[in-house]
Amino acid sequence: MTALRSFLRYGIGEATRGGPAYHLWMALLTLLMCVGLFAYCVQLDQGLAVTGMRDQVSWGFYISNFAFLVGIAAAAVILVMPAYVLEEMDFKRAVLIGEAVAVAAVLMAIAFVVVDVGGPARLWHVLPGLGRMNFPRSMLAWDILVLNGYLVLNLGIPFYLLFTRFRGHTPDRRRYVPFVFLSILWAVSLHLVTAFLFAGLPARPYWHSALLGPRFLATAFTAGPALIILILVAIRRHTEMPVADRTIEKLAMIVTVAAQVCCVMSISEIFTETYRSTHHSHSARYLFFGLDGHNRLVPWIWSSLALQFAAAGVLSVHRWRQRLPVLLAACSALVVAIEIEKGMGTIIPGFVPEPWGKVVEYAPTWVEFAVGLGIFAMGAFVFTVLAKVAIPVELGKVRYTGPV
Amino acid sequence: MKNGLVQILSQPMDRRTAITVAGCAVAGAATAAASVANAINPFASPESREASRLEWQRYFQENYRLMSEEEKTEALLRLERLHQLKHGGRISVSGAEPIEKVLFGYAFNVSKCRGYLECVSACIRENNQDRASGMAYIRIHEHRNGEFDFSKASDTFDHPVPAEGHFYLGTQCFHCQNPPCVDVCPVKATWMEPDGIVVVDYDWCIGCRYCMAACPYDARRFNWQAPEVPEADLNPNQHYLGNRMRQKGVVEKCTFCIQRSRDGRNPACVEACPTGARIFGNLLDPQSEIRWVLANKKVFRLKEDLGTDPKFWYFMD
Amino acid sequence: MRFALAGASVVSIFVLAACGGSPGRPPRPMSALDIVPAPPGVVERAAFMEKAPCTRCHTVPLAAMSPVHPAAHWGVAQRHAPNETMQCQTCHADPVRGELRMLGGAPVGFDESHRLCGQCHARQQKDWAGGAHGKRATGWASARVAIGCTGCHNPHSPGFGRRLPAMTRKEAAGE
Ligand code: SF4
Numbered sequence: 046m047t048a049l050r051s052f053l054r055y056g057i058g059e060a061t062r063g064g065p066a067y068h069l070w071m072a073l074l075t076l077l078m079c080v081g082l083f084a085y086c087v088q089l090d091q092g093l094a095v096t097g098m099r100d101q102v103s104w105g106f107y108i109s110n111f112a113f114l115v116g117i118a119a120a121a122v123i124l125v126m127p128a129y130v131l132e133e134m135d136f137k138r139a140v141l142i143g144e145a146v147a148v149a150a151v152l153m154a155i156a157f158v159v160v161d162v163g164g165p166a167r168l169w170h171v172l173p174g175l176g177r178m179n180f181p182r183s184m185l186a187w188d189i190l191v192l193n194g195y196l197v198l199n200l201g202i203p204f205y206l207l208f209t210r211f212r213g214h215t216p217d218r219r220r221y222v223p224f225v226f227l228s229i230l231w232a233v234s235l236h237l238v239t240a241f242l243f244a245g246l247p248a249r250p251y252w253h254s255a256l257l258g259p260r261f262l263a264t265a266f267t268a269g270p271a272l273i274i275l276i277l278v279a280i281r282r283h284t285e286m287p288v289a290d291r292t293i294e295k296l297a298m299i300v301t302v303a304a305q306v307c308c309v310m311s312i313s314e315i316f317t318e319t320y321r322s323t324h325h326s327h328s329a330r331y332l333f334f335g336l337d338g339h340n341r342l343v344p345w346i347w348s349s350l351a352l353q354f355a356a357a358g359v360l361s362v363h364r365w366r367q368r369l370p371v372l373l374a375a376c377s378a379l380v381v382a383i384e385i386e387k388g389m390g391t392i393i394p395g396f397v398p399e400p401w402g403k404v405v406e407y408a409p410t411w412v413e414f415a416v417g418l419g420i421f422a423m424g425a426f427v428f429t430v431l432a433k434v435a436i437p438v439e440l441g442k443v444r445y446t447g448p449v
Numbered sequence: 450m451k452n453g454l455v456q457i458l459s460q461p462m463d464r465r466t467a468i469t470v471a472g473c474a475v476a477g478a479a480t481a482a483a484s485v486a487n488a489i490n491p492f493a494s495p496e497s498r499e500a501s502r503l504e505w506q507r508y509f510q511e512n513y514r515l516m517s518e519e520e521k522t523e524a525l526l527r528l529e530r531l532h533q534l535k536h537g538g539r540i541s542v543s544g545a546e547p548i549e550k551v552l553f554g555y556a557f558n559v560s561k562c563r564g565y566l567e568c569v570s571a572c573i574r575e576n577n578q579d580r581a582s583g584m585a586y587i588r589i590h591e592h593r594n595g596e597f598d599f600s601k602a603s604d605t606f607d608h609p610v611p612a613e614g615h616f617y618l619g620t621q622c623f624h625c626q627n628p629p630c631v632d633v634c635p636v637k638a639t640w641m642e643p644d645g646i647v648v649v650d651y652d653w654c655i656g657c658r659y660c661m662a663a664c665p666y667d668a669r670r671f672n673w674q675a676p677e678v679p680e681a682d683l684n685p686n687q688h689y690l691g692n693r694m695r696q697k698g699v700v701e702k703c704t705f706c707i708q709r710s711r712d713g714r715n716p717a718c719v720e721a722c723p724t725g726a727r728i729f730g731n732l733l734d735p736q737s738e739i740r741w742v743l744a745n746k747k748v749f750r751l752k753e754d755l756g757t758d759p760k761f762w763y764f765m766d
Numbered sequence: 767m768r769f770a771l772a773g774a775s776v777v778s779i780f781v782l783a784a785c786g787g788s789p790g791r792p793p794r795p796m797s798a799l800d801i802v803p804a805p806p807g808v809v810e811r812a813a814f815m816e817k818a819p820c821t822r823c824h825t826v827p828l829a830a831m832s833p834v835h836p837a838a839h840w841g842v843a844q845r846h847a848p849n850e851t852m853q854c855q856t857c858h859a860d861p862v863r864g865e866l867r868m869l870g871g872a873p874v875g876f877d878e879s880h881r882l883c884g885q886c887h888a889r890q891q892k893d894w895a896g897g898a899h900g901k902r903a904t905g906w907a908s909a910r911v912a913i914g915c916t917g918c919h920n921p922h923s924p925g926f927g928r929r930l931p932a933m934t935r936k937e938a939a940g941e
């Protein structure tokens with residue numbers, strides 16, 4: 046117990062200590078969170094009417110980001126596999142970072158759902174036991190369970206590892222490896238369940254496709270590791286944690302293959318929707334070419350596709366991929382491309398045109414942007430704290446010395 | 450944060466503050482705290498204290514379908530009293546149960562509808578729909594003769610009707626016998642009653658709008674802002690699962706005018722239609738008009754391929 | 767809705783079962799030639815008609831009166847069928863008797879317009895009797911009482927007019 050207390054004390058101390066750059070960074074994030082909170086208060090006060098959503102496009106920016114972040118969260122844990130199972134020591138460090146990313150991403154995903162619902166005060170209705178969860182019928186009920194379970198797993202495993210190291214012991218493989226396996230399975234099902242949430246709706250032909258689940262996974266395994274590469278490089282620059290080139294290279298390999306798969310899937314989708322276009326292709330037509338003069342999403346999706354194909358092409362050449370600046374540029378391009386694709390290209394066109402064919406376009410309002418910004422700041426805040434606390438422990442710099 | 454977080458309290462209270470990003474727990478606690486604070490506040494008026502107490506009870510009430518008889522009665526009386534406390538007027542909120550051996554069905558005569566929109570107007574008034582946002586459950590689609598493509602039809606026509614060379618067809622909630630909207634609701638806030646009416650418990654809905662995404666017929670409407678009906682225009686004859694006032698952030702839809710149909714009357718749209726294009730009745734009664742239509746007319750339903758099994762048929766003379 | 771329904775009372779309430787075609791029993795053949803099926807209850811109208819009974823004015827045969835009150839029915843324009851098909855006398859018998867008349871000359875009361883109209887409009891009559899045409903005056907649960915033909919249609923000009931919808935586009939679409 047004293048060890049736990051001292052670990053927590055260390056954690057709080059470490060999170061509040063730091064140089065001016067650290068404090069400035071955290072202050073900036075706090076400011077952004079306040080902006081988000083303010084916008085959220087406006088939304089609570091006046092209702093979701095302050096967003097761009099309407100009866101025809103009833104989900105927008107919030108749910109799009111939810112889908113994107115669930116992908117990031119799922120992908121972060123895929124790194125766990127080689128690390129713990131194949132005993133790749135160096136990879137293990139990356140995994141800790143990956144799990145911190147997962148925790149931050151899950152928290153952000155949950156936050157995006159919370160800000161999206163019309164009655165957040167009644168959210169207790171979904172709590173198992175207290176409320177009346179529609180399990181197993183509703184995919185959203187599944188998603189709530191899976192997300193929270195995932196959060197617990199991803200907090201639990203690193204906590205066990207770090208806490209054991211903190212006490213100067215070696216973590217017991219028999220104790221955590223089963224959970225690691227579980228969390229890998231969980232990560233895949235997490236993202237599949239999220240895809241099923243949309244794919245299970247025959248009412249929206251654009252989503253009602255067997256490709257949606259695999260596509261979610263492929264994009265997640267592109268954007269997730271790409272984001273982690275960016276973070277690892279930043280960590281290598283700004284902290285003392287060493288990150289071997291080999292780790293980056295392996296991650297780059299994962300990103301490359303996943304990006305290639307994404308490209309294949311995009312081509313497959315565009316072909317199916319356009320070769321013999323039916324009523325069910327109206328959403329795709331709207332997305333890629335515009336419908337009845339409405340074409341707000343067209344520039345977005347083509348920029349996303351261009352970035353995705355260019356990055357995949359560049360990464361496919363070994364020599365280019367091994368050059369760090371090229372790799373970083375390609376990874377950033379992929380993260381942006383997939384955020385756009387999930388945001389503008391997946392959720393919103395599912396609603397356009399509405400079930401009787403009328404095109405009502407959607408654009409997020411300042412409230413949605415501000416709330417989203419606040420949530421992303423919250424995620425960055427959480428991640429920074431987790432990483433800051435974890436790195437010294439992982440490096441063996443902090444040790445518990447008191448009584449057990 | 451004041452006045453915003455806790456929408457179910459319509460009376461503003463200054464001390465109500467809450468700091469939350471994750472929302473749920475803190476929001477709930479804030480609701481509770483604010484209600485309690487006002488309920489025990491010796492300086493608040495007795496009416497406002499009573500209203501706060503009732504809101505507090507309402508906040509923690511059970512899903513309507515799972516309530517006991519006493520709980521249901523309490524919930525109904527609570528709504529009536531709350532309305533009186535807040536707006537002064539009297540309403541009656543019924544909890545009429547489904548009638549046995551009744552399954553409601555609806556038929557729409559495409560040859561007869563002429564686009565007068567009397568049904569839309571009557572529906573809005575009957576069901577206390579938000580006037581500010583112009584919400585409407587019914588959409589009348591104006592199709593050009595020789596075409597049956599909804600994406601080319603207009604539901605925003607504003608010219609004398611019937612327009613030359615056009616025909617009209619209305620859509621609303623079809624009360625699917627296999628409703629996808631019910632399957633997806635994460636909290637069982639929407640369900641099909643034994644008489645076939647798909648209803649929403651507006652006090653249980655969390656406003657996630659998953660049901661709106663799942664409905665293939667654009668039947669559901671969301672309260673993007675607090676709904677407004679002038680007290681003078683309010684229909685005081687209400688049903689808990691029907692036309693009682695909704696709150697901000699919940700979903701609503703056509704209920705076949707449950708407050709009327711369970712009382713043996715026809716829905717407002719059926720009554721208002723000047724051409725007799727709308728037919729309503731009990732599918733289990735072989736003598737009913739709706740059964741006559743099904744047996745004697747060539748009927749069709751929309752998007753049958755989705756397997757929703759709507760209890761809403763179209764036919765022509 | 768030329769003739770106000772307000773205050774209309776219900777005369778006869780026949781049991782709906784009597785009308786043919788309900789599922790579960792062999793459908794009853796109906797045509798213009800058929801004897802008119804037992805109708806549902808029909809909303810009474812004759813007692814509320816402004817100029818009824820005809821005998822209020824028509825005390826002598828038409829031929830004897832026409833020079834006296836030439837403008838009594840001046841507002842009535844026959845926009846029902848071409849003149850070669852229908853004239854006043856097609857439906858109105860010698861007004862002294864105060865009734866309508868079937869094509870074959872048999873008298874028929876103002877409250878039984880469905881019998882008269884059904885001579886030509888057999889399909890509509892059948893639909894009306896079954897429940898697919900027209901409106902009922904009662905809710906779904908009560909015994910069926912239908913509004914008769916002339917409760918909705920002006921017999922002299924039975925079509926419905928063109929007019930603006932009950933709501934504007936803005937109201938209907940929330941735009
Ligand atoms: S029409 Fe839509 S809202 Fe109505 S029951 Fe069917 S799916 Fe549900």
Ligand code: SF4
Nearest residue numbers: 634654655657658660
């Ligand atoms: S919006 Fe309400 S009724 Fe619809 S799925 Fe969500 S909780 Fe259920």
